[in-house]
Amino acid sequence: MSTTVEKPASPAAVRxxxxxxxxxxxxxxxxAPLLPALIxxxxxxxxxxxGTLIISFMNxxxxxxxxxxxxxxxxxxxxxxxxxxxxxxxTTIILTAxxxxxxxxxxxxxALLLDRAFLGRGIVRTMMxxxxxxxxxxxxxxxxxxxxNPEYGLLNGVLTGLFGENAPQPDWLTNAPLLSVIxxxxxxxxxxxxxxxxxxxxxxxxxxxEAAQIDGCSNWQIFRHMTFPxxxxxxxxxxxxxxxxxxQNFDAVFTITSGSLGTANLPYTIYxxxxxxxxxxxxxxxxVVVVIGTIIIATFALRSVSSLFKxxxxx
Amino acid sequence: xxxxxxxxxxVTAPAETAPAPRRRRRTxxxxxxxxxxxxxxxxxxxxxxxxxxxxxxPDAATNPPSVFAPLTVEGYANFxxxxxxxxxxxxxxxxLTASIVSTAFVLVLAVPAAYALSIRPVEKWRDVLFFxxxxxxxxxxxxxxxxxxxAQGLGVLDNIWLLIxxxxxxxxxxxxxxxxxxxxxxxxxxxxxxxxxxxxxxRSLRTIVIxxxxxxxxxxxxxxxxxxxxxxxFARVLTGTVAQTAPVFLIGFVTSxxxxxxxxxxxxxxxxxxxxxxxxxxxDKLVQGxxxxxxx
Numbered sequence: 001m002s003t004t005v006e007k008p009a010s011p012a013a014v015r016x017x018x019x020x021x022x023x024x025x026x027x028x029x030x031x032a033p034l035l036p037a038l039i040x041x042x043x044x045x046x047x048x049x050x051g052t053l054i055i056s057f058m059n060x061x062x063x064x065x066x067x068x069x070x071x072x073x074x075x076x077x078x079x080x081x082x083x084x085x086x087x088x089x090x091t092t093i094i095l096t097a098x099x100x101x102x103x104x105x106x107x108x109x110x111a112l113l114l115d116r117a118f119l120g121r122g123i124v125r126t127m128m129x130x131x132x133x134x135x136x137x138x139x140x141x142x143x144x145x146x147x148x149n150p151e152y153g154l155l156n157g158v159l160t161g162l163f164g165e166n167a168p169q170p171d172w173l174t175n176a177p178l179l180s181v182i183x184x185x186x187x188x189x190x191x192x193x194x195x196x197x198x199x200x201x202x203x204x205x206x207x208x209x210e211a212a213q214i215d216g217c218s219n220w221q222i223f224r225h226m227t228f229p230x231x232x233x234x235x236x237x238x239x240x241x242x243x244x245x246x247x248q249n250f251d252a253v254f255t256i257t258s259g260s261l262g263t264a265n266l267p268y269t270i271y272x273x274x275x276x277x278x279x280x281x282x283x284x285x286x287x288v289v290v291v292i293g294t295i296i297i298a299t300f301a302l303r304s305v306s307s308l309f310k311x312x313x314x315x
Numbered sequence: 316x317x318x319x320x321x322x323x324x325x326v327t328a329p330a331e332t333a334p335a336p337r338r339r340r341r342t343x344x345x346x347x348x349x350x351x352x353x354x355x356x357x358x359x360x361x362x363x364x365x366x367x368x369x370x371x372x373p374d375a376a377t378n379p380p381s382v383f384a385p386l387t388v389e390g391y392a393n394f395x396x397x398x399x400x401x402x403x404x405x406x407x408x409x410x411l412t413a414s415i416v417s418t419a420f421v422l423v424l425a426v427p428a429a430y431a432l433s434i435r436p437v438e439k440w441r442d443v444l445f446f447x448x449x450x451x452x453x454x455x456x457x458x459x460x461x462x463x464x465x466a467q468g469l470g471v472l473d474n475i476w477l478l479i480x481x482x483x484x485x486x487x488x489x490x491x492x493x494x495x496x497x498x499x500x501x502x503x504x505x506x507x508x509x510x511x512x513x514x515x516x517x518r519s520l521r522t523i524v525i526x527x528x529x530x531x532x533x534x535x536x537x538x539x540x541x542x543x544x545x546x547x548x549f550a551r552v553l554t555g556t557v558a559q560t561a562p563v564f565l566i567g568f569v570t571s572x573x574x575x576x577x578x579x580x581x582x583x584x585x586x587x588x589x590x591x592x593x594x595x596x597x598x599d600k601l602v603q604g605x606x607x608x609x610x611x
Contacts, residue, residue: 030437033427037487038443040424044484045450051461110353118347124354126595130361133594135545137562138583141569142364145579152376152576154363161379187360195602199610237609248454250548255566267456267548274460275552287457298452 049291056284063278075285085286087262088269089293092247094178095265099185100242104235106186107193114194115201125198132191140255143184148172148256177261181252189246193238200234201227243297247290266290368580375576390577394585403582406564409475411589413550413560414543417482421490421539422532424483429494434501434524444495447488448607455485455548463552473555481549486539489607493538493600496608497531498524534600537593544590561586 059071079085114125131139147154150171159167172180204227212222250267253259259268266286274283366382367375368391374384389397396402432440462481463472471477501524509519550560559567565586569579594601602610 027438030431030435032431034431034437034443037424037428037491038446041447041450041484041487044480045453045458048458048461048465049453051464052457055460055464110350113346113350113353116343116346116350118343118350120347120351124350126598127354127358129594129598129601130358130591133541133587133591134361134364134583135562135565135587135590137545137547137565138587141565141579142360142583145569145576146364146367147360152378152380154360154380157378157380187357190357192605196606196610199602199606234610237606241606244452248456250456251562254547254551267454270456270459271548271552274463280460280464283460284457287454287460290454291457294452294454298449 052284052287052291055280056288058281058284060280061278071281075281076289078282079285079289084264084269085266085289088264088266089289091178091262092265095182095185095249095253095263096243096246098182099189099246100239102182103186103189103193103242104239106190107197107238108231108235110190110194111197111201114198128194129191131187132189134188136188136251137255139188140184140252143180143187144173144256148180150174173257174261177257177263181256181263184256185246185249185252189242193242196234196238196241197231200231204230240297240300244294247294247297266293364580364583367577368584370577372575372577375580390581391585393578394581398578400568401564403561403564403568403585406559406561407586409478409554409558410544410561412475413478413482414540414589417479417486417543418536418539420479420483421486422536425487425490425494425535426532428491429498430524432491433495433498434503434506444492447491450484451488451607459548459552462549466553472553473557475554475558477553478550478558478560481553482543482546485546485549486542489542489604490535490539492607492609493535493604494528494531496603497528497535501527531600534597534604537597538601538604541590541593541597544593 056075057071057073059069059074110128114121114128134142145153150156150169150173153172155172156167156169159169170176209222209226212226217225248267249265250271253263253265253268254271257263259265259272264272267290270283270286270290273279273286277283363380369386369388370381370384371387371389374381375390377384392398393400394403431437432444437443466472466474466477505523506519509523510516514522545562546560547562547566550563551566554560554563565582568582569575597604
């Protein structure tokens, strides 16, 4: 920490091609503003993960404090052979993949619409962003009580309005619990995807596309060979950032279905193991499994972000 | 796009080279219509939430929906405790405290860090930047238990300062990435020229860098505020009755039976209002923040 006290010397000391005697002081002067943030992050985020790793190898249930001890790989074996965990892993994959793919698809379509000039484009854009700006818990409550409710929810209300007395009145949350959660999440995440794709569309090289138009390329050819390849990295970015956020989703599952009827994803299951069963060892092992899963996704995410990043750097 | 908008309608361009302006304008009108419909579908649940929050409880729970029922602020009055329920003010104030204080901490830590990663970069600054990003990718739920146990050991469970520290670590990587991308836009030549003219470091920071990135700092602050305000999992696990935040309160009060739809909608509107305001204010920079500065 003593290094943070060393304040940067004169600006001249840190300019490139400086004398070597000043180099060391200059390097520390450069590092000084970074250190508080870096140390804070290491302490607050890395140490708990080390803790999780240690506890995952321990036999530790808060209900049986006397039996605490080293458990080896027992927790991992229990986590990976447990039917609930396997179901949770499958649910997490289905939930994440469907929400990301559907919202990405809708995001592309809507971004293509919003890329055109029409009356009230700004208003439509603002309307599209609104779902993303509803607090997730509030959005989940809204869907559960005001929209999905079989007796007085808006969805069935609209069905009655359209088809009269004999309209079908499905009980959304009982008949299709996972689909209901997916619909609510797609509604919240489509704006996110739309914003990223729209940013991609608006940064496409217009001069090249104009040249292609003059050369007689069709709209489809332009989309297929120019717009789409340009959009690819934005699609990747949207897909991967979306995956990282949705893999971790807790609010919607917790609020809409309380993890019942096959909607319990990994974060919810870990929360349950930890909060209700008080089985710390097993909850930690499940946490480690999630970390490993996320690292696999994150490796691709980092590659995608760093490719955008390199482009920017070479500009 | 602009060329088609002000082209005279009488012009008939050869069809082989480019579509006629009139035809393209009609296509654009059709696209506009579709876009409006899609936008309305997406905003409809929010409009419905707003409308229901101003209906009386019996009018809110009808099938088919009574769209034109008389408006009332009963739902809001009930949410704020008129029906004898718990008052939402302590949780709202807790949320406000946690969000604002953690955002302030984030900025104090992130702005200098971003400076050391962009304007006068440390060696291996890319690695440092990706370290920050990698912490954001680790699932929150995996760190939950140790944080809980440490907090229990220190006796700081159900304390708003615990949430402030957690939210600071949650938002710091986002802020570092965002601020770095804003600071990278400050032209190096200007700073060099200022240094040559004998402008001190603090002075060039104060008079050149800070004014240039002020909109960026504001956008970063708004996005950190939104993420802290929305957070549920940590707040649910780490707080109890004293430090509970608005999302935790929101989940708790729905357990009551009977007609409560207007009250729930009023609650959802009140709790979402700060985020809506912050989000619309940061609208232009929203993408940049959400993509961690990868998109300008």
